[in-house]
């Protein structure tokens with residue numbers, strides 16, 4: 001069975017504490033928006049889709065307990081709480097787009113005289129709950145499209161070696177995963193020879209989470225340190241790189257975990273196709289290019305320490321951007337639930 005990072009039943013939300021993995025499997029109760037903001041900001045839950053889903057579900061849990069019977073007050077509170085949740089982490093766009101959609105729904109329900117306060121609440125919560133199912137369906141479609149695109153470039157029925165970065169699996173989504181979903185689909189098709197996953201310094205999502213998922217799923221995999229990517233591509237034939245995204249701009253420039261950009265440069269040098277696997281909810285058509293994507297900077301401690309153990313020389317200054325932007329020119333294709341698109345062709349699916 002796949003790992004489950006989000007456990008939800010109406011009125012009850014728990015998330016698997018990613019900071020404790022792989023050593024401990026502990027679920028944290030998220031009783032409302034304040035808890036939702038904290039688990040996202042502290043990175044107890046990470047990954048753009050999972051951040052959006054957990055944030056919105058934390059609002060669903062809070063709303064269920066709310067006894068307000070005034071729709072206007074409910075609408076106002078919902079808007080404030082969603083904007084607050086969006087502020088927990090600035091780079092991933094999924095939560096911002098989900099918040100905009102939910103605020104529109106709240107406006108419509110509040111303005112409709114035929115909708116009672118009870119029915120407003122019910123329809124609003126149901127809409128949030130549907131995100132869980134939709135994300136898994138989208139990821140399975142991404143997996144299939146990605147698998148097909150990678151296999152299409154091969155001659156005969158040769159085996160595939162893939163490199164991935166950060167965590168994009170069941171832990172970073174509602175389930176199945178995006179880039180890791182593509183890897184899962186390749187594995188199912190018996191064409192996957194091997195996966196290489198990077199450690200993903202400084203927070204080690206690759207070593208802690210992706211490696212954990214790959215071992216759990218019995219996918220043949222090897223962990224490498226981030227600085228080994230060029231050596232790996234020189235030493236072994238890598239068929240493709242597949243990574244996730246936190247925000248894709250309208251021109252295809254893609255923000256993803258720090259280190260993605262340099263992997264794309266190395267891939268270009270070695271003629272290795274570089275794919276971004278992301279649902280449409282990671283594409284921000286309001287931004288012309290990656291230059292306008294806000295890059296989150298994380299506390300120094302995430303670089304200088306491993307857990308509570310300091311590894312960096314005391315007194316040294318740090319720069320800790322959590323993401324970088326890979327220019328569209330380095331990206332072979334963006335794998336979405338609607339198919340694989342050239343980065344300069346996103347208007348085909350999402351007209352501006």
Ligand SMILES: CSC[C@@H](O)[C@@H](O)C(=O)COP(=O)(O)O
Pocket residue numbers: 045046047048049092165166167168169172173177178179205243244245246256257258322
């Ligand atoms: C399907 S997850 C895609 C991205 O969100 C992922 O690659 C990533 O960068 C995660 O960053 P994180 O800082 O752990 O939230």
